[in-house]
Amino acid sequence: MNAAFTVGVVSFPGSNGDHDAIHAFEHQVGVGVRAIDYRESDLDGVDAVVLPGGFSYGDALRCGAIARFAPVMTSIRAFADAGGPVLGICNGFQILCEAHLLPGALLRNQSLRFHCFLATVRVEQADTSWTRGVAEDSILALPVAHGEGAYFIDEAGLAELEANNQVVARYCDPDGTLSTVANANGSVGSIAAICNTRRNVVGIMPHPERASDPLVGGTDGVCLLRSVLLAGESALT
Amino acid sequence: MTRKMWLIEAEIMPKQGVNDPQGDAVRGSLDALGFPGVDRVRCGKVIRIRVAAASGEAARDMGVAMCDKLLANPVIEDYLLSVSAVEEGADR
Numbered sequence: 211m212n213a214a215f216t217v218g219v220v221s222f223p224g225s226n227g228d229h230d231a232i233h234a235f236e237h238q239v240g241v242g243v244r245a246i247d248y249r250e251s252d253l254d255g256v257d258a259v260v261l262p263g264g265f266s267y268g269d270a271l272r273c274g275a276i277a278r279f280a281p282v283m284t285s286i287r288a289f290a291d292a293g294g295p296v297l298g299i300c301n302g303f304q305i306l307c308e309a310h311l312l313p314g315a316l317l318r319n320q321s322l323r324f325h326c327f328l329a330t331v332r333v334e335q336a337d338t339s340w341t342r343g344v345a346e347d348s349i350l351a352l353p354v355a356h357g358e359g360a361y362f363i364d365e366a367g368l369a370e371l372e373a374n375n376q377v378v379a380r381y382c383d384p385d386g387t388l389s390t391v392a393n394a395n396g397s398v399g400s401i402a403a404i405c406n407t408r409r410n411v412v413g414i415m416p417h418p419e420r421a422s423d424p425l426v427g428g429t430d431g432v433c434l435l436r437s438v439l440l441a442g443e444s445a446l447t
Numbered sequence: 448m449t450r451k452m453w454l455i456e457a458e459i460m461p462k463q464g465v466n467d468p469q470g471d472a473v474r475g476s477l478d479a480l481g482f483p484g485v486d487r488v489r490c491g492k493v494i495r496i497r498v499a500a501a502s503g504e505a506a507r508d509m510g511v512a513m514c515d516k517l518l519a520n521p522v523i524e525d526y527l528l529s530v531s532a533v534e535e536g537a538d539r
Contacts, residue, residue: 272520279517308520315522322468362465362523396466 215439216242218256220286220302222277223248227263227299227419234422235260239435248280258295258339258438259286261302263355263417273316273358274304283309295339295438296411300356303403303413312406312413313371314363316356320396324357328427329394329416331379331402332386338378338405340412343437349386350379350430352416354395359415361397361404368398378412379403450499452533453506459519459526460491494518497533506530 217235221228228245235243244256253259266277277283283305290296290311298306306312319325328351336346344350363371371377380400381392393400395415403414418431461467467489474488496513500506510528519526 271518275517275520307522313522315520317466317523318468320466320468322472360466364464364522396468 212241212439214242215258216244216254216256217438218244218246218253218259220246220248220259220261220282222264222266222280222305224266224268225262225264225301227301227417230417231260231262231299231419234419234431234435238422238429238432239439241439246282248277248282250282251285253282253285253289258297259289260419261286261296261298261305262419263300263302266301266305269358272304272308273301274306274308277301277305278308287311290406290411293408293410297340297435297438298411298413299417299419300354300359300415303415304358306411306413311411312404313367313376314361314404316358316415317360317362317396318358319356319360319394321394324355325359325394326355327353329354329402330382330384330392331416332382332388333379335375335378335405335409338409338412338437340405340414340434340437341378342440344433347386348433349382349384350418350433351384351421351428352418352431353420353427354416355420356395356415359395359397361399361401361415363398371401371404372399374407376404376407376409377401378405379414450501453498453500453503454531454533455496455498455506455510455513456529456531457494457496457510457514457518457526458491458529459494459514459524460489462523462525465523491524503530503532 333348379402405412418434421427421431469490470488
């Protein structure tokens with residue numbers, strides 16, 4: 211247990227992955243956890259912040275559109291701007307896009323169906339705050355649970371993401387090849403996860419925290435969560 | 448200055464080039480129902496806001512600010528605003 215490191219997990223009204231994340235960080239990663247209410251403004255010096263999955267504000271208007279203006283987001287923006295590691299999972303990814311902490315947006319799945327299954331992703335960048343402990347080209351089995359998971363960015367934006375190596379993970383077949391079947395939600399470039407240019411803010415649609423306990427869902431997600439413990443140059447200054 | 452009630456209508460549509468699977472599904476259904484010549488269907492949303500403002504122009508400015516800040520996401524959506532005076536006792 212690394213009591214010197216504390217991960218802040220934010221709960222918005224409608225979050226449902228907050229306790230999964232708290233459990234994973236406490237028991238599988240072995241760090242301190244501080245549950246942060248969306249109305250708080252003081253992050254109490256946490257070392258990393260996680261925006262969990264769920265349906266904040268019932269997905270009213272657009273997923274993440276209302277949560278973006280929750281009081282806690284001002285502090286999270288400052289934390290991210292200072293280089294602090296921030297991970298947005300599923301709805302958390304949507305919130306980070308709405309808050310312009312990450313580029314692009316998440317659209318309705320191409321199938322119009324809610325997707326709930328074990329997806330496989332290929333990790334392409336091993337130098338972000340949340341992938342530092344993962345070998346490049348690792349293939350991970352992670353559960354997805356989303357209705358609006360189709361990552362969208364216009365052509366110019368996609369070219370910029372690719373040029374800056376900001377595509378952190380893509381949906382793939384179990385052998386690592388990209389396919390339209392693996393990219394079930396219809397994301398541009400099969401994108402499952404991206405980072406900002408500073409590489410301290412990561413958004414991921416699948417749920418690493420739900421693949422962290424050997425009893426349920428496998429343990430492929432732990433390496434992502436654990437990565438934040440490995441200090442890097444983008445760590446808080 | 449008296450402040451009248453205005454109705455701001457924001458029509459928010461997926462931008463050109465943004466996939467709209469909902470529109471595609473509706474078009475498929477219209478085809479199946481036998482409506483001829485349906486070329487393209489796009490689904491968006493309309494948000495109606497009743498607001499007290501000094502003038503229609505002031506109400507429009509407010510509508511623009513609302514769309515830019517919250518109602519529309521410029522990455523994926525365009526919006527069109529219309530503003531009209533709300534008649535006394537109208538329930539819109």
